[in-house]
Amino acid sequence: MAEETRVILHGNRLSPYVKRVEMALKIKGIPYEFVEEDLKNKSPLLLKYNPVHKKIPVLVHNGKPLAESLVILEYIDEAWKTSPQLLPEDPYRRARVHFWASFLHQQLFEAIVLVIKTDEEARQKTIKEMFNKLKLLEDGVKDLFSDGIPLVVDNNINVGLLDVLMFSIFDSYEAHEQVLGIKVIDPEKTPVIYSWIKSINELHVVKELHIPHEKVLASVKLFRKLSMNSTAET
Structure with a gap:
């Protein structure tokens, strides 16, 4: 995956907050890498990308990290205008x-x-x-x-x-x-x-x-x- 279009999701698949981000990526057909985080031993990258809450999920797009699932979902909808759109235009x-x-x-x-x-x-x-x-x-x-x-x-x-x-x-x-x-x-x-x-x-x-x-x-x-x-x- 080219660095300029690289999408990485840091999370744990048992997390409902991570599930919603994965679903959004999949329904829009966005290729991504999944980094499984051990929540008892969080990776240095996770702590670097989300220094405020130190929680999952964290989405990294073009080397730029985003935290908080609702923020990430809205970003995905704005950054990829492919169907389906998560939010209505009206x-x-x-x-x-x-x-x-x-x-x-x-x-x-x-x-x-x-x-x-x-x-x-x-x-x-x-x-x-x-x-x-x-x-x-x-x-x-x-x-x-x-x-x-x-x-x-x-x-x-x-x-x-x-x-x-x-x-x-x-x-x-x-x-x-x-x-x-x-x-x-x-x-x-x-x-x-x-x-x-x-x-x-x-x-x-x-x-x-x-x-x-x-x-x-x-x-x-x-x-x-x-x-x-x-x-x-x-």
Whole structure:
């Protein structure tokens, strides 16, 4: 790959933040190199490229690094105008997509993580909050995509920013359900979200990025165990 067009992604494939960047690169057909980072022993390059947060993902394009997944996604959409475009051209619709992207990234995903991290005593409150946010998303999506969610148009993938974020957050929801012992995505309570996730999972690019269930399950179990241990020690 020529240096002037070289794209490198530093990340870990179990990270939902990295998943969304990989999906964006793949759906736009952008060749890239993947550098697997050991988060317990971060590489000097990662620390150099992201000295503020020292986190993944980091995208390096033409030798110039970018951090933070939403920033990277918007950069990819602007730097490569190839179809599909992640954000709509219409200013109002673009603003609404930005709003729900922020909701998914900051509120809903954090609510799901909080359920996994919370001990049994306080978990009912966090579960209720998670379901409240899922209901808000369900109603918002019905309004935003009143004609249905157009993932495929004329045999071409028509994936947008919200689809990418949904994939990164809910690709592992069955592992979360198994660890937590609750139904996170209920086809009766949130039928639009359920159908949306199922449709995303049918895309060939998603199948390429899918991580085996057992590996994800082990990761979620470990995350919960470490969170419980941390809570017990405070």
